Amino acid sequence: MSKKIHKVAAIGGDGIGVEVVDACLEVLDALAERDGGFEFQVENFDWSTERYKRTGEFMPKDGADQLRAFDAILFGAVGAPDVPDHLTLWGLRLAICQPLDQYANVRPTRVLPGIQSPLRHVNKDELDWVIVRENSEGEYAGQGGRSHPGLPLEIATDVSIFTRAGIERIMRFAFKLAQSRPRKFLTVVTKSNAQRHGMVLWDQIAAEVAKEFPDVTWDKMLVDAMTVRMVMNPASLDTIVATNLHADILSDLAAALSGSIGVAPTANLNPERETPSMFEPIHGSAFDITGKGVANPVATFWTAAMMMEHLGEKPAAARLMQAVETVTADPSLHTPDLGGKATTRMVTDAVIAAIRGRND
Ligand code: IPM
Ligand code: MG
Secondary structure, eight states: OOOEEEEEEEEEESTHHHHHHHHHHHHHHHHHHHHOSEEEEEEEEOOSHHHHHHHSOSSOTTHHHHHTTSSEEEEEEOOBTTBOHHHHIIIIIHHHHTTTTOOEEEEEEEOOTTOOOSSTTOOGGGOEEEEEEEOSSEEEEEEEEEESTTSTTOEEEEEEEOOHHHHHHHHHHHHHHHHHSTTOEEEEEEOTTTOOSHHHHHHHHHHHHHTTOTTOEEEEEEHHHHHHHHHHOGGGOOEEEEOHHHHHHHHHHHHHHTTOGGGOEEEEEOTTOSSOEEEEESSOOOTTTTTTTOOOOHHHHHHHHHHHHHTTOHHHHHHHHHHHHHHHTOGGGOOGGGTOOOOHHHHHHHHHHHHHHOOO
16 A cells, blocks of 8 residues: 655744754654554755845745645744844744735643643643634734834834634634534634724624534633633633734743643644645744753644644544653653753653554
8 A cells, every 4th residue: 555645844943943843853753654654755944044144035935835835834933032033923934824824823722641730720621722813814914014214203003904804714713623622612802892993893703603603602702801711710711713913922821821832832724725734833942942952842743743633644643642641741751841851852752652652
């Protein structure tokens, strides 16, 4: 039987992004070997701030188009202390997400075995969320500008864009995802008390789309009150949908509540599969620990499990998540972000051993 081939573009990017992507490629190999039904064809790209400093560009002009030839993109992180963050973000990450129309950003949060949530009385089943982040417009639409630099009249605007098409598609995606989870429950995050145009349209379309999903229960939360609910009553939440910026902020809170940003994964999906989707850890390039070999690779492994699911390799995805959870359950395999002393190497080896060791 011929093996299925999955073409993966690997972009380590900056800082620990390179370290965790390298670790992840080893894990993917072990997974393919263990499964036997598929293999990866990986191409590495050096697109990064380093490249920008050398050539003036984070990636070639046709970079996003080059990626269309792949089935998935595995991304590390972008950002460096000596280059302004808005350049790195727009030069690489958004320069991929936006042209490839990866409009649904999915961020699962759970308290993995062996990891302690900073919420004292939360047991692990009480915090099991998926945040859906609108990933193409809203506050990250890139509309705005600056005029009269340096003058007292200097002005800068960032205009949030909300379109009917953009809201409808993310709401449909979020309701569908909520429907696929046991609780069938969606919370729509908004700020329509203060933002009386875009966010009112957001609420209105949420209510319209909800009618297509009569079996999904939903409620609505103002984003400020949402932070309180996430901390005080995590069990009352399941699937969550929010705008680009709101979900950016809430997903950091969610990651912290799950025990460490070092374990939080994300998928930038084009649900229609017209373009490849991109999988990355939520954490950034973390130059403070770069080169020390202590980056937590778990977020990247978890996002790789999401990638495997997306590629249709469900048993391999489940095997990888099982292996990750076996490893997190052992505190001697916790990296410093989790209060432990383990290295990236140790965690990677342990995950690979767990993948090889399982017989089911
Ligand atoms: C994220 C990150 C990025 C974002 C940063 C690196 C600009 O925080 O993916 O959540 O705001 O989108
Ligand atoms: Mg963020």
